[in-house]
Amino acid sequence: MSEVIVQIVASGLTIGAMYAVSTIGLSLVYGSxxxxxxxxxxxxxxxxxxxxxxxxxxxxPPLLGGLAAVAVGALLGLAVYIVAAQPLLRSRSFETSIxxxxxxxxxxxxxxxxxxxxxxxxxxxLAVGGDLEIxxxxxxxxxxxxxxxxxxxxxxxxxxxxxxxxxxxxxxxAQNREAAQLMGVRxxxxxALVLALSGALAAISGIMISSLTTLSPTMGxxxxxxxxxxxxxxxxxxxxxxxxxxxxxxxxxxxxxxxVGVRFGFATxxxxxxxxxxxxxxxxxxxxxxxxx
Amino acid sequence: xxxxxxxxxxxxxVLLAIAVAVPLLxxxxxxxxxxxxxxxxxxxxxxxxxxxxxxxxxSLAQMALFACGAYTAAMLGYYLAVPLWLGIPLGxxxxxxxxxxxxxxCLRLRGPYVxxxxxxxxxMIFIYIIxxxxxFTNPPSGCMPLFGxxxxxxxxxxxxxxxxxxxxxxxxxxxxxxLLLVLAVLFSIVIVRGPMGLAFQALxxxxxxxxxxxxxxxxxxxxxxGLSAFFTGLAGAVYATxxxxxxxxxxxxxxxxxxxxxxVVGGLGTIWGPLLGAALLMLADEGMKELSDYRNIGLGxxxxxxxxxxxxxxxxxxxxxxxxxxxxxxxxAPP
Numbered sequence: 166m167s168e169v170i171v172q173i174v175a176s177g178l179t180i181g182a183m184y185a186v187s188t189i190g191l192s193l194v195y196g197s198x199x200x201x202x203x204x205x206x207x208x209x210x211x212x213x214x215x216x217x218x219x220x221x222x223x224x225x226p227p228l229l230g231g232l233a234a235v236a237v238g239a240l241l242g243l244a245v246y247i248v249a250a251q252p253l254l255r256s257r258s259f260e261t262s263i264x265x266x267x268x269x270x271x272x273x274x275x276x277x278x279x280x281x282x283x284x285x286x287x288x289x290x291l292a293v294g295g296d297l298e299i300x301x302x303x304x305x306x307x308x309x310x311x312x313x314x315x316x317x318x319x320x321x322x323x324x325x326x327x328x329x330x331x332x333x334x335x336x337x338x339a340q341n342r343e344a345a346q347l348m349g350v351r352x353x354x355x356x357a358l359v360l361a362l363s364g365a366l367a368a369i370s371g372i373m374i375s376s377l378t379t380l381s382p383t384m385g386x387x388x389x390x391x392x393x394x395x396x397x398x399x400x401x402x403x404x405x406x407x408x409x410x411x412x413x414x415x416x417x418x419x420x421x422x423x424x425v426g427v428r429f430g431f432a433t434x435x436x437x438x439x440x441x442x443x444x445x446x447x448x449x450x451x452x453x454x455x456x457x458x
Numbered sequence: 459x460x461x462x463x464x465x466x467x468x469x470x471x472v473l474l475a476i477a478v479a480v481p482l483l484x485x486x487x488x489x490x491x492x493x494x495x496x497x498x499x500x501x502x503x504x505x506x507x508x509x510x511x512x513x514x515x516x517s518l519a520q521m522a523l524f525a526c527g528a529y530t531a532a533m534l535g536y537y538l539a540v541p542l543w544l545g546i547p548l549g550x551x552x553x554x555x556x557x558x559x560x561x562x563x564c565l566r567l568r569g570p571y572v573x574x575x576x577x578x579x580x581x582m583i584f585i586y587i588i589x590x591x592x593x594f595t596n597p598p599s600g601c602m603p604l605f606g607x608x609x610x611x612x613x614x615x616x617x618x619x620x621x622x623x624x625x626x627x628x629x630x631x632x633x634x635x636x637l638l639l640v641l642a643v644l645f646s647i648v649i650v651r652g653p654m655g656l657a658f659q660a661l662x663x664x665x666x667x668x669x670x671x672x673x674x675x676x677x678x679x680x681x682x683x684g685l686s687a688f689f690t691g692l693a694g695a696v697y698a699t700x701x702x703x704x705x706x707x708x709x710x711x712x713x714x715x716x717x718x719x720x721x722v723v724g725g726l727g728t729i730w731g732p733l734l735g736a737a738l739l740m741l742a743d744e745g746m747k748e749l750s751d752y753r754n755i756g757l758g759x760x761x762x763x764x765x766x767x768x769x770x771x772x773x774x775x776x777x778x779x780x781x782x783x784x785x786x787x788x789x790x791a792p793p
Binding site for chain 2: 195201248249252256258260261264266268269270271272273275276279280390396397429431432435436439442443446
């Protein structure tokens, strides 16, 4: 029994940490721009493919592939800002319009990948072999690596937001766009930066997710949906809540997969989320926003 | 008020006359069957537009509701041998119940939460259907899961058009879907121009005043979501009848995107815009069929371009042009 528990905790933490990385990006973007980036899943997949292209097709060192993926992810995030977010910022129905526009951008990206790399699943080269034995359970080094990288990234994002000038500008913009602008914050630059950062994080999580499964043009849809669910459960835009919820949902998913089987793990999770939202419509960590009419 | 009524009536009569004449003019089966499909998608899109454009409910569960109607009619026919003329309205009724459930769960939330939650619900139903491989019954044709699994449900009976009309049964299907669309459009006109449309307009223009006059957003949204689901479910059931099969492929995100593009291209919140958008996108899709690989890239680009460059859609453009024209005429002939 204790082996089962170790197994569930280990795989739950790995899944949760992976989700957390892609969720931070989404949550950061929602927190500062108030937009749901539906192209996030496609950017995530693109990161995985770039790493594959550099390391396998070109035969360059895998680490270089990872760096290139981060750079391309950041550029794609920037592209979403320039193509979709910037022209729509002044629109009255920004929330709806940007949602639809990024669905379009995501579809274009997804089908470009289909065209470039084909529909067949490919293996992710950025992975390590071997495993570690804890209490009679074998845990792959890859899972431990993923957990470590995720924790490092989360700490880095937290430091960036709390300790740097840029982080302060991001937080100020998130709190009140007009006030930040009046204080001399270049709001446009902040938005571009936030989307680029979110793209880079998405690319890293794309590499991590595909290292446990395989690469395919549509692989981003599932983690994106889960990242959104995590955001919703935490309360949209709440980054710390998102990290906690991601780890919690990762563990829950691992438990659900063990109890009701892999096939219905995700469905069980969704039922739970719907119940949570009926109980607390603004998420576990969210606060009811009082809107003056 | 009377002006817009008269215009709606005139547009409806002209369009209806053209639609009735199509099978008499074109003898090609392909044109008639594509037009049949157009009527079905147009029905879905007019109802989605009511929900999204008029009611402000960002529902992405519309295709799940469509599937609910289709699966209800098909499964009633397959398991209980319920005839389709009864199964189709029952499909609509069950869809209303499902939509009320979804509405109760989602409509207290704000815009983006509603979109994500409805998408999640649709995905959950889809995942459940394709992952359920336990045999519910074991007919000679092989294992049959409760919802038909990946293969879907077939052999659930017919409306009897084949016996009645022989080889030209598809023309009967054409008129059936046309009738469905006419009813759906009439319903949407009644909603937009009636008290419910006024309530939503009030909530949009001055939410504070509207709420203080006792207009409850939640109540009206739930009503609208439930009522429009009836036609979405009917459309699903008629779709299943027309193709004599229903499978989980109606949940595909590409289809959802295709239909959403129709509304956005035509004009969100207008009565005729979604119909125009549906017609244009089906024609564009027909044109892009040769470039199958680039079809989705084109679709995504069209959607993005319209949201950013023409947020009011083609209907919005035509309104702006006619208003401009009227102004010019006033200038040209001073009183």
